[in-house]
Amino acid sequence: xxxxxxxxxxxxxxxxxxxxxxxxxxxxxxxxxxxxxxxxxxxxxxxxxxxxxxxxxxxxxxxxxxxxxxxxxxxxxxxxxxxxxxxxxxxxxxxxxxxxxxxxxxxxxxxxxxxxxxxxxxxxxxxxxxxxxxxxxxxxxxxxxxxxxxxxxxxxxxxxxxxxxxxxxxxxxxxxxxxxxxxxxxxxxxxxxxxxxxxxxxxxxxxxxxxxxxxxxxxxxxxxxxxxxxxxxxxxxxxxxxxxxxxxxxxxxxxxxxxxxxxxxxxxxxxxxxxxxxxxxxxxxxxxxxxxxxxxxxxxxxxxxxxxxxxxxxxxxxxxxxxxxxxxxxxxxxxxxxxx
Amino acid sequence: xxxxxxxxxxxxxxxxxxxxxxxxxxxxxxxxxxxxxxxxxxxxxxxxxxxxxxxxxxxxxxxxxxxxxxxxxxxxxxxxxxxxxxxxxxxxxxxxxxxxxxxxxxxxxxxxxxxxxxxxxxxxxxxxxxxxxxxxxxxxxxxxxxxxxxxxxxxxxxxxxxxxxxxxxxxxxxxxxxxxxxxxxxxxxxxxxxxxxxxxxxxxxxxxxxxxxxxxxxxxxxxxxxxxxxxxxxxxxxxxxxxxxxxxxxxxxxxxxxxxxxxxxxxxxxxxxxxxxxxxxxxxxxxxxxxxxx
Numbered sequence: 332x333x334x335x336x337x338x339x340x341x342x343x344x345x346x347x348x349x350x351x352x353x354x355x356x357x358x359x360x361x362x363x364x365x366x367x368x369x370x371x372x373x374x375x376x377x378x379x380x381x382x383x384x385x386x387x388x389x390x391x392x393x394x395x396x397x398x399x400x401x402x403x404x405x406x407x408x409x410x411x412x413x414x415x416x417x418x419x420x421x422x423x424x425x426x427x428x429x430x431x432x433x434x435x436x437x438x439x440x441x442x443x444x445x446x447x448x449x450x451x452x453x454x455x456x457x458x459x460x461x462x463x464x465x466x467x468x469x470x471x472x473x474x475x476x477x478x479x480x481x482x483x484x485x486x487x488x489x490x491x492x493x494x495x496x497x498x499x500x501x502x503x504x505x506x507x508x509x510x511x512x513x514x515x516x517x518x519x520x521x522x523x524x525x526x527x528x529x530x531x532x533x534x535x536x537x538x539x540x541x542x543x544x545x546x547x548x549x550x551x552x553x554x555x556x557x558x559x560x561x562x563x564x565x566x567x568x569x570x571x572x573x574x575x576x577x578x579x580x581x582x583x584x585x586x587x588x589x590x591x592x593x594x595x596x597x598x599x600x601x602x603x604x605x606x607x608x609x610x611x612x613x614x615x616x617x618x619x620x621x622x623x624x625x626x627x628x629x630x631x632x633x634x635x636x637x638x639x640x641x642x643x644x645x646x647x648x649x650x651x652x653x654x655x656x657x658x659x660x661x662x663x664x665x666x667x668x669x670x671x
Numbered sequence: 672x673x674x675x676x677x678x679x680x681x682x683x684x685x686x687x688x689x690x691x692x693x694x695x696x697x698x699x700x701x702x703x704x705x706x707x708x709x710x711x712x713x714x715x716x717x718x719x720x721x722x723x724x725x726x727x728x729x730x731x732x733x734x735x736x737x738x739x740x741x742x743x744x745x746x747x748x749x750x751x752x753x754x755x756x757x758x759x760x761x762x763x764x765x766x767x768x769x770x771x772x773x774x775x776x777x778x779x780x781x782x783x784x785x786x787x788x789x790x791x792x793x794x795x796x797x798x799x800x801x802x803x804x805x806x807x808x809x810x811x812x813x814x815x816x817x818x819x820x821x822x823x824x825x826x827x828x829x830x831x832x833x834x835x836x837x838x839x840x841x842x843x844x845x846x847x848x849x850x851x852x853x854x855x856x857x858x859x860x861x862x863x864x865x866x867x868x869x870x871x872x873x874x875x876x877x878x879x880x881x882x883x884x885x886x887x888x889x890x891x892x893x894x895x896x897x898x899x900x901x902x903x904x905x906x907x908x909x910x911x912x913x914x915x916x917x918x919x920x921x922x923x924x925x926x927x928x929x930x931x932x933x934x935x936x937x938x939x940x941x942x943x944x945x946x947x948x949x950x951x952x953x954x955x956x957x958x959x960x961x962x963x964x965x
Binding site for chain 2: 398544548662670
């Protein structure tokens with residue numbers, strides 16, 4: 332989920348920040364930065380507002396998350412963000428580079444241990460799923476990543492995530508027959524060779540809204556998507572299908588930038604945002620899965636059904652630690668291949 | 672009488688001019704401070720980073736210029752900017768000419784249409800093009816419905832899409848300076864050309880174009896330079912095989928946090944752009960924008 336995802340909301344958020352800055356300062360306040368759009372709206376509604384009401388700490392919204400800005404703030408010592416929603420591989424890399432405050436893990440209760448580290452705690456988790464436009468495929472129902480590479484049975488453009496990030500390479504390898512438990516370390520040559528076979532048919536999406544537009548219009552007949560985005564399309568009545576088979580999960584993480592001026596309040600906010608209630612309400616609205624193990628008991632059965640973790644058996648975890656280690660070298664190969 | 676007037680006027684004008692120039696410099700001060708503080712210093716920091724990160728030395732430049740990928744991205748950037756400038760010019764010149772010769776009411780209306788497009792959010796406009804140009808989009812559907820084509824044309828996610836989207840966005844930046852230049856041309860020069868027996872083509876080539884050259888040059892340079900650094904439109908309407916530099920720099924800065932390499936890329940682009948500007952100043956006089964003319 333890169334910065335482009337929330338491009339349009341920047342102005343609106345800046346405006347709302349201005350208003351918040353003008354209101355009298357409460358005893359404590361902090362700034363929460365996320366990716367904008369419907370996701371951040373849900374975070375504001377279900378995390379920030381009830382947290383402010385309960386604690387008296389004012390939470391201002393900012394966004395979208397921008398790693399360049401993040402690094403610049405920490406380096407200059409002028410840190411305006413207190414809690415930031417980041418991607419998993421960035422959380423590990425930032426911790427390694429000394430850009431993060433350590434967390435007080437004793438304040439976190441019930442969080443899935445997969446999504447806790449000394450410097451970061453899960454925000455929510457999502458899956459890359461196979462999505463397809465039903466009319467464009469004329470009734471065929473693809474059920475695995477291999478379908479992406481089967482131009483005969485599933486003709487049309489395929490749309491994939493544009494940036495060098497966890498997901499596409501794994502999908503290519505899975506489609507090529509690599510077993511899920513042998514994915515890492517990634518065989519990059521093999522992945523690109525597989526991708527070569529459909530290269531001319533790929534349309535890249537760089538943000539969630541664009542991916543929805545491509546899929547709903549049938550411009551792309553099939554592709555990889557964030558599950559919440561296909562979920563939203565289905566709810567709006569678009570003729571799109573989704574396969575959870577081999578869905579690839581990754582978590583967004585919450586971190587406190589090093590040098591945050593409101594560390595104590597930020598930690599309290601993290602504890603609230605990752606609590607079962609806050610997680611359940613957020614997941615119920617967005618279709619992204621809670622990272623708190625007790626959250627599901629607080630959700631309606633219907634909401635639980637649309638979550639990525641209902642498909643645990645067919646699920647594959649993207650290895651964010653591997654990506655944090657190899658980000659740069661993969662990126663080089665990635666852009667070399669893309670621009671060829 | 673007239674000689675007395677002109678001889679008296681010269682020293683007055685000269686005195687006035689000197690005063691205006693020194694006053695002008697003072698008036699420039701806010702702009703200079705702004706540029707110095709918010710442009711020059713960051714650029715210098717960037718340059719410094721490009722030779723200091725991750726270790727002191729020129730390795731970022733070696734990597735940049737030694738890598739096929741980055742060289743290709745540089746080439747793409749200049750190629751796309753060149754194509755966009757050319758097509759903007761081909762559309763913009765007749766438009767600017769029409770604006771200059773139409774009755775005021777019509778030219779005002781045309782200007783309004785031109786400016787209106789500039790006031791609409793860039794992202795919204797780019798998405799609109801995406802919807803129009805895609806395979807299932809309006810343009811392809813209409814062309815297929817009236818039987819011009821059987822298969823949808825690939826108008827987006829490639830060079831065609833970038834060129835269409837960017838030409839549309841750049842058009843006002845060319846038309847406005849060019850329009851100002853064309854309006855300043857005395858129509859009687861064209862009449863004089865006709866009286867001297869010049870055909871329409873000769874009048875255009877030998878009279879109008881040379882006179883319009885400063886406007887063409889400054890407009891084209893503006894479009895070219897703006898295109899070099901363009902981000903949103905190529906990112907959304909282009910495919911990855913024509914990735915432009917701004918997109919790569921954004922990735923290096925925001926996602927990979929490789930600021931050394933990003934700084935080197937930005938600096939090379941800056942140097943090349945300034946070089947082009949210098950060439951234009953040298954050979955075309957840079958339009959009539961300079962202080963006190965040429």
